[in-house]
Amino acid sequence: MVKDKAQLRAPLWEAVTQFAGDTMGNFHVPGHKGGRFFDREASSFFSSLLPLDLTEVGNLDDLHQAEGAIAEAQQLAAACFGADRSFFLVGGSTAGNLALILATCQPGDRLIVQRESHQSVWNGCILAGVQPIYVSGGIDERGLPRSLDPEVLREAFSRYPEAKAAFITSPDYDGHIQPVRQLAQVCHACNRPLLVDEAHGAHLGFHPDLPASALNEGADAAVQSTHKLLAAMTQASMLHLKGLRVDNERVASWLRMLQSSSPSYPLMASLDVARRLMATEGEEQLERLLQRLLRLRLEVNRLQSIREMPAVMERDPLKLSLMAEVRGEAVSGIRLARFLEKQNLWPELADHRRVLAVFTPGNQEAEFTRFIHALRHLDDVVTTFPRESQQIHLQTPLLADSAQPLDKIHRQAAVPVPLDEAVGLVAKVAVVPYPPGIPLILPGETISEQHVSAIRDQYQNEAKIRGLASRSPLSIFVLQ
Secondary structure: OOOOHHHHOOHHHHHHHHHHHHOOOOOOOOOOHHHOOOOHHHHHHHOOOHHHOOOOOOOOOOHHHOOOHHHHHHHHHHHHHOOOEEEEEOOHHHHHHHHHHHHHOOOOOEEEEEOOOOHHHHHHHHHHOOEEEEEOOOEOOOOOEOOOOHHHHHHHHHHOOOOOOEEEEOOOOOOEEOOHHHHHHHHHHOOOOEEEEOOOOOOOOOOOOOOOOOHHHOOOEEEEOHHHHOOOOOOOEEEEEOOOOOOHHHHHHHHHHHOOOOOOHHHHHHHHHHHHHHHHHHHHHHHHHHHHHHHHHHHHHOOOOEEEOOOOOEEOOOEEEEEEEEOOEEEOHHHHHHHHHHOOOOOOEEOOOOEEEEOOOOOOHHHHHHHHHHHHHHHHHHHHOOOOOOOOOOOOOOEEEOOOOHHHHHHOOEEEEEHHHOOOOEEOOOEEEOOOOOOOEOOOOEOOHHHHHHHHHHHHOOOOEEOEEEEOOEEEEEEO
């Protein structure tokens, strides 16, 4: 039963489909004219979507000055996700993270940032001229992430009272949930906002067995990739604001600059209907998924060498991180992923530790059956796979300062240096395994032996790494 009958509507979707059906003459962009001018082979795949690929004509409203269908769709999204104001994003969560930082900080300002943040957060710090203060939960002896300690955040504000806000990530790629409520209380005691990169958490709060959303736990702003675990199209995301600690109009102003002046109507309409789906069927659909995942985990528990990675934090059950150990020795997650890919089963990511599978209500029963069948087969043969050497676990301080604003580092000249000669030098660019997009080294950090070993370790395990100067020889950009 839908409590708010307004949530049954999808005003932007309705406006787009009505306009596409009513038009008698298309004398506006885009040039494909509803699909009539399009590659013949591709048109069979795109034909149903192209009539909806429109522009700001008629009653289709304007994302950057929303007063009609888009405004109403965003208001319904705010009500559905527990926000005071919501913005549609056509540039992914990246656009939302950038806008939050630029709206909160001036050049030279300090911002407390979780060390394990996505590269878009660091890019926002560069664009805003921020000098970040790093906080981290650290890792345990097994290399598993620990949650942020609210006392460390309290100490950060005590040392740096000029800090404008704290910016954290929850959940992370593997679904680990931070203690958002306690962290928000620390921020609010200092009259500072808590900003949350919640890209992987748009579904949170829609079922009683899922963790609560960041906004419901007291966050002042949350950026969600609606496309990641809900039913929007890739890139389609939302930025949600709650309360008065974040300036709504500054956020809106920066989004007008950061996002395209020709936003995609199919992307925006997909946000509208994704919200409607969750408002009307979300709990029911998630209940079915959670029951399937429970059965899947019971099957995984019966395997000999493959198991779910342990966690020392609360974790989203829609993420399944699998690892393999044979007689106490680890098998690379990349090897596990390759085995699955040969069965045409495609996980989200893999690294030297694990292979990660992401589930949504879109995963059907037949997929679960094929997946567990493949895991049983993998469990039978994984004992023949090569084992991995002891992995390097980068230990980072729980609280640290950056040497200078990141934009200043970004403007300085860089030179490529072979990795083995880089120890003791200062990194010019972030070195980022992608996915998940979490930097091993940040701009301005002094490169250590541990950094070098971790990069080489990832490279030898065939991880995709952004930010290297070259791969032959393995090199890194440092400040001149």
